[in-house]
Amino acid sequence: MSVKERKERERAERERLIVATARELAEQQGWDAVTTRRLAERIEYSQPVLYSHFRGKREIIGAVALQGAAEMAVAVRAATAAAEGPRARVTALARGYLDFAERNPAVYDALFRLDGGLAYAREDTPEPLKDAFAALLECLGEVAGDGVHPGLFTEVFWASLHGIATLTRAGRLPPEEAERRVELLVDRLAVL
Amino acid sequence: MSVKERKERERAERERLIVATARELAEQQGWDAVTTRRLAERIEYSQPVLYSHFRGKREIIGAVALQGAAEMAVAVRAATAAAEGPRARVTALARGYLDFAERNPAVYDALFRLDGGLAYAREDTPEPLKDAFAALLECLGEVAGDGVHPGLFTEVFWASLHGIATLTRAGRLPPEEAERRVELLVDRLAVL
DNA sequence: ACCCGATCCTAGCACCGCTAGACAATCGAG
DNA sequence: CTCGATTGTCTAGCGGTGCTAGGATCGGGT
Structure with a gap:
């Protein structure tokens, strides 16, 4: 069961990373610059990963x-x-x-x-x-x-x-x- | 000279049409729905015509x-x-x-x-x-x-x-x- | 009647949010 | 230890965006 727990931890960690990165990018260059492509690149994952955490860009803003x-x-x-x-x-x-x-x-x-x-x-x-x-x-x-x-x-x-x-x-x-x-x-x- | 004047009148008239149409569209469906393509289609001209009147979408909003x-x-x-x-x-x-x-x-x-x-x-x-x-x-x-x-x-x-x-x-x-x-x-x- | 300049459109660029489907890594059963 | 299933991730692509380069077409002046 510990493997599953580790994966959940890592997943939660990545979600925090997404939100923090979105915020950072928005603070640096404005929300217009926060595109799913740029965001994905900054967290060093591909775009679809974002959508496994959030329904879309709107939910990231909400977070x-x-x-x-x-x-x-x-x-x-x-x-x-x-x-x-x-x-x-x-x-x-x-x-x-x-x-x-x-x-x-x-x-x-x-x-x-x-x-x-x-x-x-x-x-x-x-x-x-x-x-x-x-x-x-x-x-x-x-x-x-x-x-x-x-x-x-x-x-x-x-x-x-x-x-x-x-x-x-x-x-x-x-x-x-x-x-x-x-x-x-x-x-x-x-x-x- | 009268030809030139007529053209200027028509041009000004078209500019009014653009602004009025943009406003109408925005009032009906919100500014997100005001795209240069939709706007161009509504005034029955092609997109580039918009750019002969305004520098871009921003200027249309300004108008x-x-x-x-x-x-x-x-x-x-x-x-x-x-x-x-x-x-x-x-x-x-x-x-x-x-x-x-x-x-x-x-x-x-x-x-x-x-x-x-x-x-x-x-x-x-x-x-x-x-x-x-x-x-x-x-x-x-x-x-x-x-x-x-x-x-x-x-x-x-x-x-x-x-x-x-x-x-x-x-x-x-x-x-x-x-x-x-x-x-x-x-x-x-x-x-x- | 012809030329030339103004006017307009087609086609395309780079980017957007979002997603389908292929692929690889990992897990559990035999 | 191997093999199928499941999970996770990526590549590629869809339809849309604002904007523009370059060619066609139309009309006025000579």
């Missing part, structure tokens, strides 16, 4: 997204944990979120811009996605204000951050005023 | 975006003009914006999600884009609040709307609470 969601949750919690008081926490969250988006553009795209075949905002949403939202909720819930549903408030705050992140990176917003935009958003949206 | 920007400016101004008082105006703007995004998803994508090769937020930004931003500014400038730069406020409000629009359409936000999200955003961001 990167899941990994990214877990990391984003960690990043957000780390940022907020280091801050004292509601206001500082929310500011830290906003900065942490935008920072993550800027430093991991490919992962951010996999999560929120591309189609990774994942279900969002539903019962069958994968756990890492739920947890990433929960990480936002933990901090933002306490500044939603009276009579405002914490979940709804978190959605709006998150959407605002997402808008800033995407428009900035697409060159639709000048990057110079980034910090002032964060301040304005926190000042106005959060009830302190 | 649709420019058209869409002009329409969005009109839509936003129409929505705000019908409202009395700052609060009603801002609410109308938010609803009008999201409504435009929902009813013209392909145009919205061309404007803010895809790469149409256009310059944003710069001196050489095409006039329709500047004017669309101006349309937002006209209404939002009056609720920016003291000491807050109207342009910066408009950017943040716009980014928030953009975030809601994109996340909702990508299935990242449940569509049911759309109206309550708008109310929350207006209540908090605008200084009334």
